[in-house]
Amino acid sequence: xxxxxxxxxxxxxxxxxxxxxxxxxxxxxxxxxxxxxxxxxxxxxxxxxxxxxxxxxxxxxxxxxxxxxxxxxxxxxxxxxxxxxxxxxxxxxxxxxxxxxxxxxxxxxx
Amino acid sequence: xxxxxxxxxxxxxxxxxxxxxxxxxxxxxxxxxxxxxxxxxxxxxxxxxxxxxxxxxxxxxxxxxxxxxxxxxxxxxxxxxxxxxxxxxxxxxxxxxxxxxxxxxxxxxxxxxxxxxxxxxxxxxxxxxxxxxxxxxxxxxxxxxxxxxxxxxxxxxxxxxxxxxxxxxxxxxxxxxxxxxxxxxxxxxxxxxxxxxxxxxxxxxxxxxxxxxxxxxxxxxxxxxxxxxxxxxxxxxxxxxxxxxxxxxxxxxxxxxxxxxxxxxxxxxxxxxxxxxxxxxxxxxxxxxx
Numbered sequence: 001x002x003x004x005x006x007x008x009x010x011x012x013x014x015x016x017x018x019x020x021x022x023x024x025x026x027x028x029x030x031x032x033x034x035x036x037x038x039x040x041x042x043x044x045x046x047x048x049x050x051x052x053x054x055x056x057x058x059x060x061x062x063x064x065x066x067x068x069x070x071x072x073x074x075x076x077x078x079x080x081x082x083x084x085x086x087x088x089x090x091x092x093x094x095x096x097x098x099x100x101x102x103x104x105x106x107x108x109x110x
Numbered sequence: 111x112x113x114x115x116x117x118x119x120x121x122x123x124x125x126x127x128x129x130x131x132x133x134x135x136x137x138x139x140x141x142x143x144x145x146x147x148x149x150x151x152x153x154x155x156x157x158x159x160x161x162x163x164x165x166x167x168x169x170x171x172x173x174x175x176x177x178x179x180x181x182x183x184x185x186x187x188x189x190x191x192x193x194x195x196x197x198x199x200x201x202x203x204x205x206x207x208x209x210x211x212x213x214x215x216x217x218x219x220x221x222x223x224x225x226x227x228x229x230x231x232x233x234x235x236x237x238x239x240x241x242x243x244x245x246x247x248x249x250x251x252x253x254x255x256x257x258x259x260x261x262x263x264x265x266x267x268x269x270x271x272x273x274x275x276x277x278x279x280x281x282x283x284x285x286x287x288x289x290x291x292x293x294x295x296x297x298x299x300x301x302x303x304x305x306x307x308x309x310x311x312x313x314x315x316x317x318x319x320x321x322x323x324x325x326x327x328x329x330x331x332x333x334x335x336x337x338x339x340x341x342x343x344x345x346x347x348x349x350x351x352x353x354x355x356x357x358x359x360x361x362x363x364x365x366x367x368x369x370x371x372x373x374x375x376x377x378x379x380x381x382x383x384x385x386x387x388x389x390x391x392x393x394x395x396x397x398x399x400x
Contacts, residue, residue: 002147006149006155007152011155014155014158014159014163015162019156019160029160030161036157046123046126049122051130052126053129053143054150059125065157095117099121
């Protein structure tokens with residue numbers, strides 16, 4: 001319950017405060033969003049599996065976002081930024097999909 | 111393949127299973143767990159909302175830049191049109207004055223008649239006379255027309271192409287036309303009908319459908335055109351759904367070409383009278399236009 005309130009609070013705060021993202025950070029925002037979604041879906045699935053852990057969730061979220069951004073940053077420096085972003089998006093996308101499928105099996109048992 | 115299998119099967123973070131195992135062993139749950147989770151989820155929400163706001167902002171910035179560019183294009187085109195109109199006015203004033211000056215002597219009057227004929231032939235002067243009008247319209251229902259951006263890709267089968275217009279215009283010349291204009295753009299010996307993307311350019315100016323080819327020429331021109339290759343070409347176009355009409359017009363008025371300029375030729379300083387006539391009757395408009 002508190003968790004849901006926290007999520008809503010964050011979204012509302014983001015929409016109303018509209019924090020300005022520094023220009024150098026802007027390219028990493030989309031990839032950070034995908035990484036965050038991966039952590040959220042992983043957490044949801046763990047919750048339904050009954051093995052959710054607060055600490056693991058927070059650490060996985062922060063680590064996911066940082067590592068995804070780091071990979072893209074490295075790629076940008078090496079000149080393969082777009083290819084590496086594609087790679088990150090593919091990997092995280094597959095994970096999100098299979099986690100979403102697991103959640104679906106839990107919720108609808110189908 | 112191992113990579114993909116791993117990815118699909120171990121999609122859940124291993125940490126959850128380990129934490130569950132630790133809990134099963136009797137380790138107490140972390141004390142600040144709830145707080146940590148709330149803070150983490152606030153961060154997630156903040157990230158999502160910021161990204162959404164960012165995307166929205168960027169879209170509006172792009173749209174603004176686009177509309178600003180479009181407005182600038184329209185401004186410049188309007189300025190171009192104004193300049194062209196003033197050029198036309200200046201040219202007709204020059205022509206009037208020159209005519210008046212030439213009429214003073216009989217030699218001048220002869221030169222003036224010659225000049226008028228040459229201007230009509232080269233496209234440097236406006237002409238009136240009987241002739242024909244050919245209208246070409248894109249096939250309906252293929253996503254073309256005035257309301258559709260002509261530069262976008264699409265079904266081009268029923269669309270008039272630059273080749274079609276070239277062929278029609280060439281056949282009109284071959285049928286004996288003395289002056290031809292496409293959508294009000296007078297054609298000269300140096301005119302080009304080209305395509306840029308899906309748009310047709312006549313002398314580097316885009317023209318929109320319906321395409322209207324006006325030609326001043328002898329009475330026999332229409333018959334020669336319709337019975338010649340031009341007519342059969344239009345028949346073929348009709349098979350693709352392109353609509354056309356060929357009409358007589360007793361009183362056509364074609365404007366002067368705005369694109370005539372001398373690029374390489376220069377007038378000799380002292381013209382021997384004998385050479386002058388030979389030079390001015392040369393068919394190449396580069397050497398004869400002012």
